[in-house]
Amino acid sequence: MKTRTCIGMLLLLAGAVPALAFPAAGPSISRVDIGGTVQGDHGPETGVWVIAETTDLPTKYAKIVVTDDQGRFVIPSLPKASYRVWVRGYGLVDSPKVSARPGKLVNLKAVTAPDERAAAAYYPGMYWYSLIDVPKPEDFVAGAPGNAGMAPTMKSQAAWVDTMKNMCQSCHALGSKGIREVPETFARLGDSFTAWAHRTQAGQAMPYMAIVLGSMGPEKALAMYANWTDRIRQGELPFAKPSRPEGIERNVVYTVWDWASPKHYQHDAISTDKRNPRINANGLIWGSSEESTDLVPTLDPVRNIAAEVRHPYRDPKTPSSLDLPHGNSAYWGMEPIWDGHTSIHNVMMDEAKRIWFTARIRPEQNPAFCRKGSTHPSAMVVPLDGSVRQLSVYDPATKTWNLIDTCFTTHHLYFGHDENNTLWTSSGSPAGGVVGWLNTKMYLQTHDEQKSQGWTPLIIDTNGNGKRDDYVEANQPLDPSKDKRVMAAFYGIMPSPVDNSIWGQSMDRGFSRMDQPGYIVRLDPGPDPARTALAEIYQPPEGTFGARGIDIDLNGVVWTALSSGHIASFDRRLCKGPLNGPGAAEGKQCPEGWKLYQMPGPQFRNLDAQGSANHAYYVWVDRYNAFGLGANVAIASANGGEALIAVVDDKLINLRMPYPLGFFTKNVDGRIDDPLAGWKGRGLWTTSGTRASFHNEGGVENSPKVYKVQMRPDPLAR
16 A cells, blocks of 8 residues: 555654663653653553643744554654643543653553543534534525525525635634633623624624624524524533544644744745745744734744744735724733734745745725726736735845735735746635736746736636637626636635646635635636636535635646535546536536545534534645655645544545644645655644634633644654
8 A cells, every 4th residue: 555655665764863771661762752651540541642842942832642552652853841741632631741851751641531521622623513503404495584684695504504614613713612612701791692792793803703694694693603602501512522543643743833922813834835845944934924913923943933024015004903893802802912914814935935925015996007998918808996915025035025016816826837937816705706826937037016917807618619709797698609707716726737727716605695606616827818718617516515725636636625524626537528618607517527525523413414514724735745645645624623634545534633722724734854854854834723812722822833743654653
């Protein structure tokens, strides 16, 4: 089997520190490891986590491993410091923390949970989240009493679940203790409905939460959440239980650093260039702080130092998060804790280690060259009046910034594989309905931001002649002599490594508030993209919904995560029927191209059992085996399950991150620091992505984290 061969080679290549001699009962360790055994009430505790944490280093640091089938553990390669070490696991409560230093064996005693409630406190959030009573299908029938106040696009249970996951869960870990329990600040204001009404107005995310509640129908949504937390307060417990890590899941090593501030959150992190994961070996990790601050966090994982770089903006009138309306917070009172102007959503690294951001540098109104009457080639096709976020690039070597004004709104960004090193961007929202790009080779040579950029609408070849013609708009009926536009702007975006196509993912109707489903989209730019680009759209299979995030493996297979509780792949090579013509406007061609993987974890009780309450914000493909499970492995950032889920040989590997509780990530990145160092030279990188780190374990003292995830050949490998 490929996976075993790969891991075996890693074991042979792994560098070792000379082992110290210890009694046979314990594992073999070196002077930089802490090892030992974990015993429970009935013998060795297998598949439980052992956590070592220290504050002796420049930033808070922890490392976490899983015990083997004899209850043994080795926490490898620890910096010199004094650590607190303890056990956490399903069916347990945390053991007392003991002091230890590297080079020591520590025998730990696990503590059995005294009751089911104590045990459930350590379950991933989705086990609590799945207790929510989602409205029944009949509530969405036109005129039904249950759908009063819902947006017109909220036509189905699927649209509701997609909205609940992609607009509520995607920013806040709903099943976490900080959400499933109503803070006293709100509880004392009245009944639970009133409490939820106030808590959804807390903090500077109030406008966003109001939009979400407006689409769901405030009365219906607030009553649903109030009922959920009432039942938990009255003693209801999860109806399903998670399983302890098994098999290869026990080989994982997590390293955790604090960075940024407890008041600021991170959306993404980047460690290298996706096209070549050996770029920036052992270098800084960079974050994107979205609305919370203009400070870009960095982490030096070698020296364990967290720092910050301030992102500038061009126009002093650039909006600030301080201007957002906000209500009383149970954690911060009326203090506005976000102070960002730049709204840094996504961050990427290029081949020269430059850092590229989707960032706001000015107010929304576009300059004249973007708007109607301009001679810019793209503006002559689709003039754009405004963009809410643009681009920037920072060169760490020279410590210089370049701010790049774009007519199109930016959200996510990825580099193509062409000679111009084209940077393709998504807009995040259907507003504008275009895909934008920047010729970075031209820009870096000339700094001409106007000539270096372009954008195109998404046009489907519905007349079937193989080329782009005049088109009808998205809200107009088909014309057999014309093509058709679709307002399915990209949220996720990824240039294909096998051809010139650009793939994107658009949100479902629940998220976009438009009366169309979500799609994955293939864009063929052609020789003059603003005028020649053609799109193909594909809906997920019947019974599934809600694509979120996108990536492509080296075979051209597209991967996404679905709100229905699936990881999905789409292989266009398997399509049998025509991909253009009138039927292409619906996006239901090529059902044979899809393959589904049901995520682990319980399903909401009145939904299709083939799905899951689990939810992944994004999906990333490890093209070059940066992790150690093989090439082309898709990895979903399952924030519902507080885990990363890898698809290996059509099987799911669930890598639950147990500390601090509430692991919630929106992206993954993989880097190879040393290809000759075995598993130690490889790893995944990510950051905590919840907007409210203070909802999770540690409260207002809890800073955002950087996580490094590594896969050993076995649970005791050093």
